[in-house]
Amino acid sequence: xxxxxxxxxxxxxxxxxxxxxxxxxxxxxxxxxxxxxxxxxxxxxxxxxxxxxxxxxxxxxxxxxxxxxxxxxxxxxxxxxxxxxxxxxxxxxxxxxxxxxxxxxxxxxxxxxxxxxxxxxxxxxxxxxxxxxxxxxxxxxxxxxxxxxxxxxxxxxxxxxxxxxxxxxxxxxxxxxxxxxxxxxxxxxxxxxxxxxxxxxxxxxxx
Amino acid sequence: xxxxxxxxxxxxxxxxxxxxxxxxxxxxxxxxxxxxxxxxxxxxxxxxxxxxxxxxxxxxxxxxxxxxxxxxxxxxxxxxxxxxxxxxxxxxxxxxxxxxxxxxxxxxxxxxxxxxxxxxxxxxxxxxxxxxxxxxxxxxxxxxxxxxxxxxxxxxxxxxxxxxxxxxxxxxxxxxxxxxxxxxxxxxxxxxxxxxxxxxxxxxxxx
DNA sequence: TATATCATGTAATCGGTTACATGATTAA
DNA sequence: TTAATCATGTAACCGATTACATGATATA
Numbered sequence: 072x073x074x075x076x077x078x079x080x081x082x083x084x085x086x087x088x089x090x091x092x093x094x095x096x097x098x099x100x101x102x103x104x105x106x107x108x109x110x111x112x113x114x115x116x117x118x119x120x121x122x123x124x125x126x127x128x129x130x131x132x133x134x135x136x137x138x139x140x141x142x143x144x145x146x147x148x149x150x151x152x153x154x155x156x157x158x159x160x161x162x163x164x165x166x167x168x169x170x171x172x173x174x175x176x177x178x179x180x181x182x183x184x185x186x187x188x189x190x191x192x193x194x195x196x197x198x199x200x201x202x203x204x205x206x207x208x209x210x211x212x213x214x215x216x217x218x219x220x221x222x223x224x225x226x227x228x229x230x231x232x233x234x235x236x237x238x239x240x241x242x243x244x245x246x247x248x249x250x251x252x253x254x255x256x257x258x259x260x261x262x263x264x265x266x267x268x269x270x271x272x273x274x275x276x277x278x
Numbered sequence: 279x280x281x282x283x284x285x286x287x288x289x290x291x292x293x294x295x296x297x298x299x300x301x302x303x304x305x306x307x308x309x310x311x312x313x314x315x316x317x318x319x320x321x322x323x324x325x326x327x328x329x330x331x332x333x334x335x336x337x338x339x340x341x342x343x344x345x346x347x348x349x350x351x352x353x354x355x356x357x358x359x360x361x362x363x364x365x366x367x368x369x370x371x372x373x374x375x376x377x378x379x380x381x382x383x384x385x386x387x388x389x390x391x392x393x394x395x396x397x398x399x400x401x402x403x404x405x406x407x408x409x410x411x412x413x414x415x416x417x418x419x420x421x422x423x424x425x426x427x428x429x430x431x432x433x434x435x436x437x438x439x440x441x442x443x444x445x446x447x448x449x450x451x452x453x454x455x456x457x458x459x460x461x462x463x464x465x466x467x468x469x470x471x472x473x474x475x476x477x478x479x480x481x482x483x484x485x
Numbered sequence: 486t487a488t489a490t491c492a493t494g495t496a497a498t499c500g501g502t503t504a505c506a507t508g509a510t511t512a513a
Numbered sequence: 514t515t516a517a518t519c520a521t522g523t524a525a526c527c528g529a530t531t532a533c534a535t536g537a538t539a540t541a
Contacts, residue, residue, distance in 0.1 A: 089390055096494090109377060110378070117529060119494060142491075158391070161395050164398075165380040166380045170375075176318060179317060183364045192371060248474050252470050267459075270451060323502080324501060351521095490538080490540095491536100491539100492537100501528090506522085513514100
């Protein structure tokens with residue numbers, strides 16, 4: 072079997088360009104951190120790599136935007152080839168998710184942990200996940216002001232959502248559903264962390 | 279800062295040796311697939327790499343077990359240096375979990391998906407996650423018969439769990455808690471998949 | 486004064502996956 | 514007869530992270 076020329080992260084960047092309209096690598100990094108953090112993470116260096124890859128594939132094109140006293144912005148937009156690639160990707164089966172959570176390993180081997188050390192790790196995770204939950208609840212939907220909606224934007228160009236006043240008014244239902252995912256998963260995780268912390272603290276007591 | 283000489287996967291293998299007693303690389307791979315799948319995955323090649331790494335660190339030692347008509351088994355056991363490393367790891371802060379789920383990317387950019395393609399992916403994920411749930415419910419606890427419990431096993435060697443009849447009788451509480459994690463997360467995921475599938479099918483109807 | 490933001494890239498490293506390699510036994 | 518299981522490893526590749534590199538402006 073041939074190696075694929077693109078990867079999930081590639082389509083993450085491509086999807087953002089299709090969804091939000093033309094923007095720079097820097098903008099994409101911001102959006103990745105704000106919108107895609109519950110699904111996929113990326114360092115800025117990787118985003119620039121993917122943009123390079125996609126230019127070679129003719130999935131995106133670049134226009135230089137000159138600025139005084141700052142480095143020029145390179146604004147990328149999706150091409151029709153890119154649009155087709157995005158749809159093609161949607162037709163392919165998705166790789167099933169594999170968790171890689173170090174905290175779970177530490178809990179699994181909790182027998183070998185000083186209880187206070189494990190409790191400390193659980194509390195740290197609680198803080199982190201509660202912060203995430205707050206952020207998701209505050210609304211992943213709100214689009215950062217920097218990125219303008221161009222004519223390539225989802226609202227005018229979606230090939231599959233019918234154009235009605237309802238869909239025009241409402242926030243994107245898929246984005247809403249992703250936000251919901253992030254929220255319910257964080258809630259479940261947090262509840263479990265509380266349970267686990269209680270368990271660890273009880274073991275601590277009985278010593 | 280220095281690069282660490284070991285990684286989560288390293289401690290996954292080390293933890294299994296501490297928890298279950300001495301075993302071969304092949305056994306470890308089986309256990310990884312059966313016990314650690316909700317936390318971390320590993321190819322067999324990587325497990326052999328980690329064993330090599332840990333031998334160099336003196337965290338494990340190897341004894342050859344000769345067999346007729348089959349390749350010799352190399353049985354690894356944790357050393358006292360390894361025990362110390364495992365405890366040291368528990369004292370270090372854990373990296374916070376980052377999700378990388380391709381299906382979520384596809385849902386996020388669902389506007390660009392032919393509805394039937396997205397629905398198909400959601401149904402495939404439902405089957406997969408429901409199978410996982412069944413497996414987790416059936417009991418991750420049940421230890422495969424191949425691996426014997428040696429004297430290095432958790433029940434006799436846990437430095438932090440007091441030796442009582444209660445803990446002796448009960449399954450390991452940490453393992454139970456991991457099983458619980460796997461179950462509640464799968465349940466939440468599945469519920470969300472149903473919701474999302476319904477949404478996608480309704481959009482489909484309105485066309 | 487010092488950190489954060491804006492803005493784009495390259496280089497080095499490495500964990501993790503896939504493919505390659507071998508070969509006997511056993512169950513469908 | 515085909516595939517799975519037992520059993521261990523090496524080699525190639527690559528996605529992803531970290532560090533290196535530059536430099537102006539604005540805010541604390």
